[in-house]
Amino acid sequence: MTRGKIAAILGGAAMLAVASPAAAQASCSREMLQQMADKYVQAQEEGLPLRLPMGNWMVYRENFKLSTMSQGVISTALPISWHRALLDTAQCRVFLEMVSHEAETPRVIAVQFGVRGDSANNIDAIVTDADDWLFDAAKTYEYARREDWSEIPPARRNTREELIAAADAYLDLFSDKSVQVPWGTPCARLEGSAYTAKGTPEDSCNVGVPENIAMKDRSYVVDETIGAVAVFLKMGPKERPDSHLFRIEDGKLRFIHTVTDCGDEVNCGFGPFKEMLARNPGIHPEIKE
Structure with missing residues (x-):
């Protein structure tokens, strides 16, 4: 095979990887994503980020600011009274909305993160408490738990x-x-x-x-x-x-x-x-x- 053909093949593969990043990673099943969602909730409840399997390159942000998991809310044990998970098998991504209304400091948290293989990566958390918009975690819990998202x-x-x-x-x-x-x-x-x-x-x-x-x-x-x-x-x-x-x-x-x-x-x-x-x-x- 000539050098020109090798270069063309490598160039085409690189272009495919850039154009379709999802194609470069393993596909995700709902079961696998649900397991990762459950592990995230467990990590939050125990305040132990390492309950969540993580990749080598982990980016963690809270309220769109770069942070670390040791400094973030995920290191604070919170009783999660209600949560909902979205499982995106096309992008290998998980969304969680979690309510902790019985904690010493009640919070409502929304999270998006990616999954590659059996590890989580690129976690974004939006964390709200008493001074945030229309905040009352007990009422959020009361209303959210009644809804039918079957x-x-x-x-x-x-x-x-x-x-x-x-x-x-x-x-x-x-x-x-x-x-x-x-x-x-x-x-x-x-x-x-x-x-x-x-x-x-x-x-x-x-x-x-x-x-x-x-x-x-x-x-x-x-x-x-x-x-x-x-x-x-x-x-x-x-x-x-x-x-x-x-x-x-x-x-x-x-x-x-x-x-x-x-x-x-x-x-x-x-x-x-x-x-x-x-x-x-x-x-x-x-x-x-």
């Missing part, structure tokens, strides 16, 4: 592209009011601990969003089996670390969860949440059984 029958599942398009439509609405959002009815929106639903067939997520807010640098984890897509993004001019989680049924929005870090601004500059709640107790509605 598997969708194969014949009714939306494609990956359809799920992302539905999520993007909602996020694009923040900067473009002409966007057509596939609202479902009923629909429940859990923003921090604020809930738009009361358990009725008329429940709606179409209750307004801020205007002229960019939702940029989006990172997706998609799970077609449960009709869900999780998006990490930078929200607004202050680029607040934000997680939006969507459940989509028959192409329509059914559930929306938001976890937003406010940095050093209490309740993202809207004043203490307790005062906001006192003015508008309907933020925490009673749910009809």
